[in-house]
Amino acid sequence: MAACSLLFRLLLVLLTFSDLPAQILGLGVGINYGQIANNLPSPSRVAYLLRSLNISRVKLYDADPNVLVAFSNTNVDFIIGLGNEYLQNMTDPVKAQNWVLQRVQPHLPQTRITCITVGNEVFKSNDTQLWSNLLPAMQTVYRTLVDLGLDKQVTVTTAHSLDILGVSYPPSAGAFRQDLGEYLHAILNFHAQVKSPFLINAYPYFAYKYNPNEVPIDYVLFQPNQGTVDSITNLKYxxxxxxxxxxxxxxxxxxxxxxxxxxxxxxxWPSKGDENEVGATPENAGLYNGNLLKRIEQKQGTPAKPNVPIDIYVFALFNENLKDGPTSERNYGLYYPDGTPVYNIGVQGYLPELVFSSDSTKNALSVFSLLILVIAYLISA
Structure with a gap:
């Protein structure tokens, strides 16, 4: 009986540790899974990494079938993307239907695709034809989903850069750029009609990078600071x-x-940058993302919307070595492509290391084999 009791306690300990990551995590954070690189782990390994992190929301910039198949039956909600180069084609109902039939419908329901972003930061370009195509493309994709009976599970939106704002301070005086008024007004009417969210790509890092002497570093990193008060609403940020x-x-x-x-x-926040990219360090990236995760875990709302927990997708899962632009563009990842963390996120258990090496695998197998031997001995005793 003593041996059986010890065996039971041992198994209980093992089961407890196997459940530990899910207990520690449980964050409502989403992650951007970019793939502009030639050294990333396979989608099946990425699926394992995200399961270990208990992350169940992923945003793609395309509709890569390899990723969508690898995540089938994983209960991960996906946002998939239609690149800006597809917008003109998506205004054609036949082409939009073909895309949905080929890229979306075959993966449902085994892969949980919940949203399609039609275009990304379209108004960041100076291409007014692209601007004009955005809403018609969104409408056509949405109508296609309706025709196929998929509109209740897959919504349609687009993602905007904060460049769409003409006024951003104080927050209560926020206003869109005048030259975008007619476009954004029509897009907002679409969102209200189909009940889809308005997505923004927001990077306090850029504000600090361009004005490091004026923007307090603690204010952008969620560190303790005096904050600012909106002079109109008296809300403190x-x-x-x-x-x-x-x-x-x-x-x-x-x-x-x-x-x-x-x-x-x-x-x-980038962990590395060029000489003129002030603040792009592993320490600052760890503070920004670590403090942000704590806020998300607390289900915080903003001062103006305190009862609406802010919905956030962190950029990005991996460093991407083939991205254009300054060094920072290739160094936003939480992980290196080999699965090791770029920096300490600052909260125990949120980002356990994914190990690919054969030596580590052998060590894990050795420990498991030892446990089997102990269990067998206890049973025989």
Missing amino acids: DNMLYAQVDAVYSAIKAMGHTDIEVRVSETG
């Missing part, structure tokens, strides 16, 4: 991200809508 989100809410309200949710489809 202790971080820039929440101020940016509320500025977008104000801009939307100025166009007559209070029924549209703002979500952050990208935010993050």
Whole structure:
């Protein structure tokens, strides 16, 4: 009986440790899974990594079938993307239907595709034809989903850069750029009609990078600071991200809508940059993302929307070595491609290391074999 009792306690310990990651995590954070690299782990390994992190929301920039198949039956919710180069084609109902039939429908319901982003940061370009194609493309994709009976499980939106704001401070005075007024007003009407969220890519890092002497580093990193007070509403802000989100809410309200949710489809901090990229360090990246995860875990809302937990997708899962632009563009990842963390996120258990090496695998097998021997001995005793 003593041996059986010891065996039971041993098994209980093992089961407890096997469940530990899920107990520690449980965050509502999403992750951007970019793939502009030639050295990333396979999608099946990525699926394992995200399961170990208990992350169940992923945003892609395309509709890569290899990823969608690898995540089948994993209960991970996916946002998939249609690149800007597809917008003109997506205004054609036949081409839109073909894309949905080939890229979306075959993966449902085994892979949980919940949203399609039609275009990304379209208004960051100077291509007014692209601007004009955005809403018709969104409408055509949505109508295709309706025709196929998929509109209740898959919604349609697009992601915007904060460049769409003409006024961002104070947050209550937020307003869109005048040259985008007619486009954004029509897009907001679409969101209200189909009940889809308004997505923004918000990076306090950029504000600090361009004005390091004026923007307090603690304010952008969610560190303790004096904060700022909105002179119109008297609401206090202790971080820039929440101020940016509320500025977008104000801009939307100025166009007559209070029924549209703002979500952050990208935010993050680079761990490395060029000489002129002030603040791009592993320490700052760890503080930004670590403190952000704590806020998400607390289900915080912004000062203007305290009862609406802010919905955030962190950018990005991996460093991407083939991205264009300054060094920072290739160093936003939480992980190196070999599965090791780029920096300590600052909260125990949130980001356990994914180990690919054969030596580590052998060590794990040796420990498991030892446990089997102990259990066998206890049973025979």
